Amino acid sequence: MPSQRDILNKISAVKKTRQITRAMNMVAAAKLRGVQEKTERFQPYAAKYAEVLASLSSGVSPDVHPLLVQPEKVEKVGLILLTADRGLCGSFNMNLINAGLRFAKERQAAGQQVEHFLVGRKARDFHRRRGVNVDNALTGVMNTVDFDLAVQVARMGMNAFLAGEVQEVYMVYSHFRSMAAQIPTVVKLLPISPDMAGEAAPTKEGPSLEYLTEPSAEQILVDLLPRFVNVTVYSGLLNTATSEQAARMAAMDNATKNCKEMINTLTLAYNKARQASITAELMDIVGGAEALKG
Amino acid sequence: MANKILLEVVTPDRLLLSKEVDVVVATSVEGEFGVLAGHAPLLATLAIGEMRYRDGNALDYAAVAGGFCEVTGEKVTILAESAELAREIDVDRAKRARERAEQRLAKSQSEQLDYVRAEAALKRAMIRMRVAERAHG
Numbered sequence: 001m002p003s004q005r006d007i008l009n010k011i012s013a014v015k016k017t018r019q020i021t022r023a024m025n026m027v028a029a030a031k032l033r034g035v036q037e038k039t040e041r042f043q044p045y046a047a048k049y050a051e052v053l054a055s056l057s058s059g060v061s062p063d064v065h066p067l068l069v070q071p072e073k074v075e076k077v078g079l080i081l082l083t084a085d086r087g088l089c090g091s092f093n094m095n096l097i098n099a100g101l102r103f104a105k106e107r108q109a110a111g112q113q114v115e116h117f118l119v120g121r122k123a124r125d126f127h128r129r130r131g132v133n134v135d136n137a138l139t140g141v142m143n144t145v146d147f148d149l150a151v152q153v154a155r156m157g158m159n160a161f162l163a164g165e166v167q168e169v170y171m172v173y174s175h176f177r178s179m180a181a182q183i184p185t186v187v188k189l190l191p192i193s194p195d196m197a198g199e200a201a202p203t204k205e206g207p208s209l210e211y212l213t214e215p216s217a218e219q220i221l222v223d224l225l226p227r228f229v230n231v232t233v234y235s236g237l238l239n240t241a242t243s244e245q246a247a248r249m250a251a252m253d254n255a256t257k258n259c260k261e262m263i264n265t266l267t268l269a270y271n272k273a274r275q276a277s278i279t280a281e282l283m284d285i286v287g288g289a290e291a292l293k294g
Numbered sequence: 295m296a297n298k299i300l301l302e303v304v305t306p307d308r309l310l311l312s313k314e315v316d317v318v319v320a321t322s323v324e325g326e327f328g329v330l331a332g333h334a335p336l337l338a339t340l341a342i343g344e345m346r347y348r349d350g351n352a353l354d355y356a357a358v359a360g361g362f363c364e365v366t367g368e369k370v371t372i373l374a375e376s377a378e379l380a381r382e383i384d385v386d387r388a389k390r391a392r393e394r395a396e397q398r399l400a401k402s403q404s405e406q407l408d409y410v411r412a413e414a415a416l417k418r419a420m421i422r423m424r425v426a427e428r429a430h431g
Contacts, residue, residue: 041308048304048373052337052364147306147375211364214322214338223339224362227375234306 004277007270011263018259024088025252032245035145039238049224049231055211056221067158067192067225071167076113078166079103080157080189082173082236083120084244085142090254092174092182092247093122096240099184100172115166117156119237145241150234154189158229161190173236174243180250182243189232192225299331301347303356303372310377311356315347318370320363329365336365342417344425345372355380357425359418380429383422392419 002010081100083093100123104114117136118124124137136156141149157169169190175183213220301318303310319328321343329336340363345356361374395416402408 038307042306044309045304045306045373048364048371052362052373056337150306211335211337214324214327214336217337220337220339220362231306 002269002273004270004273007266007273011266011270014259014262014266018256018263021252021255021259025249025256028089028245028248028252032242032249035238035241035245038145039235039242042234042238046231046235049228053221053224053228056217056224065222065225066162067190067229070191070193074112074167076115076166077107078115078117078157078160078169078190080117080153080169080171080233081119081123082153082171082240083118083123083142084240085121085140087122088251089244089248090251092244092251093120093126095182096172096174096184097123097126099186103170103172103186115160117153117160119153142237142241142244145234145237147230147234150237151230153237154226154230154233157189157233158226171233171236174240176239176242176246179246182247187232187236189229192228297331298349299329299333300369301372302369303345303358303374303377305374305377307376310374310379313347313349315349318345318347320345320358320372322363329370332367333365333370335367336363338363338365340372340374342414342421344421344428345377355425355429357383357418357422359421378422378425380425383426383429385423385426388419388422388426392416392423395419 079100081096083096087093100116104116107114115136116127116132116134118127118134119138120142121139124134124139128134138149138153138156157171160166161169168188170186171189172184172186175185177183211217298314298316299318300312301315302312317328317330319326320338321341322338323341324338326343327338340358340361342360343358345358347354347356356377356379358372358374359376361372361377364371364373395412398412399409399416402412
């Protein structure tokens with residue numbers, strides 16, 4: 001049976017842990033708000049983009065732009081895997097990595113090679129441990145997600161695609177559905193299929209506007225497509241960052257609760273030990289008195 | 295008012311501007327163009343350049359670093375990679391950016407990717423400075 005002092009030490013240790021997890025929960029909450037605001041400000045931009053692209057790309061032949069060309073045979077696919085840089089957020093990172101692994105396995109079963117593009121320290125560390133080539137990795141970036149980062153990530157994928165190293169590019173990100181549900185999702189980035197933009201755009205009633213264009217519609221599309229990839233990647237990054245903070249909040253909330261429970265149990269144990277020792281002391285005194293009397 | 299047009303400037307990070315104005319002049323890859331209320335639907339690729347808009351007697355400038363412009367009869371939407379209003383421009387920063395870009399240009403060979411990027415950076419810096427100058431001058 002542990003001594004009273006041991007139990008007291010343990011209680012104070014758990015209390016300190018609780019303080020830390022509680023603080024981390026609040027930090028995550030603050031960061032979550034920041035990312036959510038960013039997402040909100042980005043929404044109109046993304047929506048407009050999808051809308052314009054959808055109205056432009058309907059009925060355009062894929063010869064206009066290399067990013068539209070559907071491959072005849074896919075030998076190698078690129079996989080952009082977005083994870084967090086830091087742990088302590090429950091199964092968040094593992095869920096994403098598993099989604100990536102599942103995807104890679106399917107592709108390998110179909111005889112295709114998979115080239116990894118890893119964003120976030122957790123993805124890189126995991127794949128390095130498994131001996132996967134991690135040259136294309138960005139780490140330490142998920143703390144401040146901005147559009148420049150999206151451009152950087154998108155460029156990795158697009159460069160490989162345009163150089164012909166990979167014939168398709170996919171992205172695994174965490175879709176932020178709600179505070180309680182973050183769903184690892186796989187989306188196809190390249191080649192761009194015209195209906196992809198259509199899906200992203202809210203379906204509008206009536207015929208779309210006939211635009212005058214300057215320069216030609218095709219030229220605009222050529223400029224627009226790479227940027228659309230940036231926009232898609234950015235929204236993936238924002239979703240992932242939001243999910244990360246939400247997952248961390250939930251994990252830290254749980255940890256705080258567990259600490260509380262543990263403190264209760266320990267306090268109970270301490271009180272019992274204290275009582276037991278008092279009882280034992282009383283018995284000693286009573287026993288001593290009895291002995292003197294006799 | 296009926297003869298005003300709503301101007302919205304959107305960047306990935308924020309809604310920069312949303313305002314009813316009389317006229318908008320922006321720089322497309324083929325040159326400057328002006329938009330008044332009731333303009334035919336138009337879609338244009340914007341170059342790195344300045345944008346100005348007039349509301350009554352007030353004329354304001356903004357620097358736009360490439361993007362798109364969509365015009366419908368009652369609304370102009372500018373989707374910019376990045377954009378700044380004239381009064382927000384940090385002239386010192388733009389100057390430093392110009393110096394950096396010039397150094398990079400001097401070092402790199404023409405036609406290479408680095409050269410192209412440095413050139414774009416230089417252009418952005420120059421436009422920023424010009425816009426800032428106009429607003430204050």
